[in-house]
Amino acid sequence: MDPRLERVMFVHAHPDDETLSTGAAIAAVAAGGGDAVVVTFTLGERGEVLAAAQDAVDEVGIGEVRRAELEAALRALGARGRRIHGWDDSGMAWHRSGKAQAAPDAPPTSMSRADVDDLADALGAAVEEVDPTAIVSYDADGGYGHPDHIAAHRAAVIVARRYDLPLYVRAKAAADVAFELEPVRERVLAALAQHRSQLTVDGDDVLHVGGQRRPIDTVEHYRLIETRPPRRTRWTLRIGALAAGALVGVVGTFSHQQLPWGLGLSLIAAVGLIGGIRAASGSRQLTLAAVIGLVGVVAVIAIDPLGRGAWGTERSLVPSNLAGWLWSLLPAAASLLALAWPDAEAMRRIRMAGKARTEGEKDR
Known part of the structure; x- marks a missing residue:
């Protein structure tokens, strides 16, 4: 295994992002004997909920439901988690450009309103605790424009620069590193199944709570970005x-x-x-x-x-x-x-x- 993948920190904004965006990479690192650590900034408190999970949400709250789902998904992937406290989900609304944006009523404690240096400071504390050999996160536009994803990406860039760590981001096409789904398919499907308040798996597709259907990626591509000048x-x-x-x-x-x-x-x-x-x-x-x-x-x-x-x-x-x-x-x-x-x-x-x-x- 690539020595840079011995202890990898995956930086995400909400529960289920880790599996939807980087599930194959997390499972591959774990299956290869490495240490995959998923850092999550929020509990997705502003997310929509599927009808099947509404009773549980009414009983303990959406944040607690999604926290339990995240823990179960990480067990399925073979990873461990670390929660960063202090910020909440910004919610989401679709802009006419087709990109996601924060909900109009996003609270002052939301990631989209946070000072990126504060986010980086908190993430840096996690880096000192975990001592990763590499960091993985979203690309610069957060995948589809979600402001919480973008904030997580910016914090990861700052921290990678501070600690001189390689930073890999999801890429839409072949880049520096690729992880195929097939060798770890069962782990990823089991992890997706844990996020039952947010999605369902239908064959090779994921059906999101908002009604969007998206095929499960058969290959995850990652690009190494330069956080320091050459x-x-x-x-x-x-x-x-x-x-x-x-x-x-x-x-x-x-x-x-x-x-x-x-x-x-x-x-x-x-x-x-x-x-x-x-x-x-x-x-x-x-x-x-x-x-x-x-x-x-x-x-x-x-x-x-x-x-x-x-x-x-x-x-x-x-x-x-x-x-x-x-x-x-x-x-x-x-x-x-x-x-x-x-x-x-x-x-x-x-x-x-x-x-x-x-x-x-x-x-x-």
């Missing part, structure tokens, strides 16, 4: 950042003595470049390249190793006056701050630690 692109970006830093350093060094606009604009350009790269990319390596270009140029000129003034002139370009000290020190201080600023993963840990501390104090 190595060549990353080096190009670093060289570009280095050159941009050097350019700002040279221009600022020549203009910072022109008060007040020369100094002001030079400092704004320097701090804006360093802070902007750090905020936009989140990359310390890219930020460091810009810092080396900027601060390196300023330092070499300001140190004036020959003692005759920069470029052999009698008057240094960075003299020992207020403007010179500001130009020498403020970009350096901004660089240190930008490089020391916690990255997304560190911020996640800080938020989680704060949340855990708050919850601990409430329990006392």
